[in-house]
Amino acid sequence: MKRKTTEDRLIAEELKRQKEKEHYKSLKMVDKKKYKEELKRERQLNKEKKKENNELRRTMAFFSVVFIVMIGYYCYDLYQAESIVNNSYNKRLKAYSEKIIRGNILTGDGKIIATTETDENGEDVRKYPYNEMFAHVVGMNTRGKTGLEKAYDYNLLTTNLNPVLKALNEFKEQKSPGNNITTTLDYKIQKYCYDSLGNSDGAVVIIDNKTGAIVSMVSKPDYNPNKLDSMWDKIDKGKVKDGFLLNRATQGMYTPGSTFKIFTSLEYIRQNPDYKDFTYKCTGTKVFANYPIKCYDKTAHGNEDIEKAFANSCNGFFATLGTKLDITEFSTDMTECLFNSKLPINIEYNKSKFTLTKDSSTFDITQSSIGQGTTLVTPLHMAMIANAISNDGMMMKPYLVSKITGCNDSLIDSFGPEKYKRIMTKEESATLKELMSAVTDYGTGRIFKSAKYKTGGKTGTAQIDSNNNVNSWYVGYASDDEHDYSISVVIENVPDGSVKAVECAKKIFDNIF
């Protein structure tokens, strides 16, 4: 049709041209001249007319581009739709729950850790079959939303049932089943962690080194998500420990203690390629700006190089290293290591804090270098650092959900390993690995000495009050032919001198491997 019309037009034009030619031929000489002039004038006029509208044409083009940009931005909005829609201020989510049965949350090995049941009154009730075990990471749905229940609220409340069937369900006043979330959590490992932490307060995070999948996340004190209502009564009466709702694994801000020496070492190695040559004679105490820094129990560690000092967790050595650092560079590198930065995870968390600047006092610098002072970290952050070290410097993006499935287990979305960021070179990570295996070979973590898996780590004790109570830390990794995990353990309020976090980590690794 279209071709025909253009052909027609071409033929018509051709005919017209021929006619003009004939007409021209039939003219007399004088008329020919006149005719030519007239044609010329007409062409000129046409040209001018076109020129006259040049600005209008350009304006049309300009606004066409503006409108197309608008369409592009609309698509960009839709591209991020899921993260936008999943917001507690979006009143639609509540409306969805009247038409949709909230979907299940499963562990990676297929155990249901959150589901919806209908009670005798026909009301939907959210059930958590393993009670406290997954409490914080799964979160809650009533009494405010937290954890995965919050992060995937929208997905749990939508269905991939085809719209016609959905409409039919609505017509029959039946709810449609919501989508299910499969997490990366491993039931067995979660149980080891949960049991190993025992009655202590604290947190454990385990990350699969090769993928970045979070296989376990435990926080204590915990709560039974099935009994939230009675919990609330107790809170009102002041009978419950404070802060049990806080997911310490991602939101707990802890002084890192000696585990921070990982960063001090990294920075010193980076700034001083001849780091191996530096030695120091530890006498148990060293005074910086009128303030003594003591090693644990005032033990004199004697002559040390960086490896030995790291294994012994020698405070004097690392405080001295701190004074030798370019603090501006230190501060930028710590930002690179995700201090004061967002973490790539979609459940609630706090940003770790590092506050040194080039104007900091010697006191602050030496304190920070041994992990005291104003520096604060979250267990998840430390696990991510261990992950980067064991991964040749490449940090994997931590993730908690591996797939979203709809009715009949149809796959809607899946999430896999993603490299997040290189925070150190391969060489630097190799050096840190040497230091960390020294810790488990003959240093403060030597209970790992006879372990049948390859491992390395760093212990820490962070002073939190003057009563000799400390937070006990362990950050490390372990692997054998099959598995490769990073771990971060923190246990609160341990009497000074016990090494509970490292014992807890060993118990967990012994169970896994």
Add this chain to the structure above:
Amino acid sequence: MAELYIVISKYIITILMASYTYFSFKALSKKTEEEYDMFFYTQTFLIYAIYVIGIVIVYLNNKSDTTIILAGAQMIYLVVVLGIFPVIYPKINRMLLSNMCMLLAIGFIELGRLTYTRSIKQFIIIAFATMLTLIVPFLMSKFEIWKQLTWFYYFLGVGMLLSVLLLGIVLGRKSNGSYLMLTFGGISFQPSEFVKILFVFFLAGLFVKGTKFSNVVAAAIASGSFVLTLVASKDLGCALILFMVFSFMLYAASKSKIYLFLCAGGGIMGAYVGSIFFTHVQTRIQAWRDPWPIIDGGGYQVTQSLFAICSGKLTGTGLYNGMPETIPEAHTDFVFSAIAEEFGGIFAILLILVCLNCFLGFVTVSTKQKDIFNKLIAFGLGIIYAVQVFLTIGGAIKLIPSTGVTLPLISYGGSSALSTLIMFAIIQGLSIVGTKDEQKEKNKRTRKDMTIEKKNNRRQTDRRRA
């Protein structure tokens, strides 16, 4: 079974809208008369179809008898406008006419769904306004007095704006924190909607006398007084529209890019100064850059709008299945988001394209004008339309800060509807003048050709005789 009907109808409406958009762009590049007719009749049919499918859903939900009456009246309206206008004015631009009706029909459905009582009021205004505007094409094409009233437009426009501002300050009446409305005997009236049109006539009247530097300075000062009065009334959207109209009309009249760049520079400076001095500008800019931390305050509107748009995804929830009522001002400033949620993203994008098509239609009419005054008017009105659509949709999707501008012909608001209908009518009038000019020229040419030919023939016969 209403649910099922809604789900199926949303797909059908999207398909109909897609074909409508296709034809409206085909019609833009004028084809043969027969093709053009075919496009118009198809488009007319598509408008009826979309309207009927949509309004049935509204009826299924409120089951009220008045809906049937209203729907009947609106259907008659559409049939009359699409049927009678082309008869009264055979030279009318039918592509723009059908676009106008399409936008009105979408507005009828959406307002019926959002605020039923307001929808009745709005329709009554539209019906009367349309009757009034029937005469506009006639006035535009028959009289030539319009060129001589330049300063009358100016004083009328500024006077209206000042009176609203002063009355507002004296009586302390504010709507949404700005002085916009005049109310006589229960009928409120928003002068800025009409000032936009007066402003275009004013500038056209000035620029038709050329763009000597002195003339440009006069235009700039006069436009400045318009814009500043609007800024004082806190009607930033309209101030922006007038500024853009000034920039582009100056560009078109002077054919100088330098002026355009100067205006762009001035605009950026103005926006910067505005963002320093006005806190309400600051909050809007903040709400645009990152509304999420202030979702409780300044970011509330735009985040609710984004919730609606993103819940609609590509195919929409279907009418009454979304929650557009959670968006503040869903029936005025954010009507686009309300439509996007329930009609879906594809429909919303098609709607943007139809609006673009309207603008291109306006400017195409402008290119056909021989008279510079008329050319500038059609062009200026086109700019008003395009900027207004850009401001409202851009604000709803968070491309730009929201400026509180309504979507022409769709949003609720009598003044806005009346002024937009007048704009369309003026364009139609000019379109008639334009086609007449074209016709005249053609006739002249053929007559000339004929005379030459006649002369020729005579000469030939003379020669033969000799």
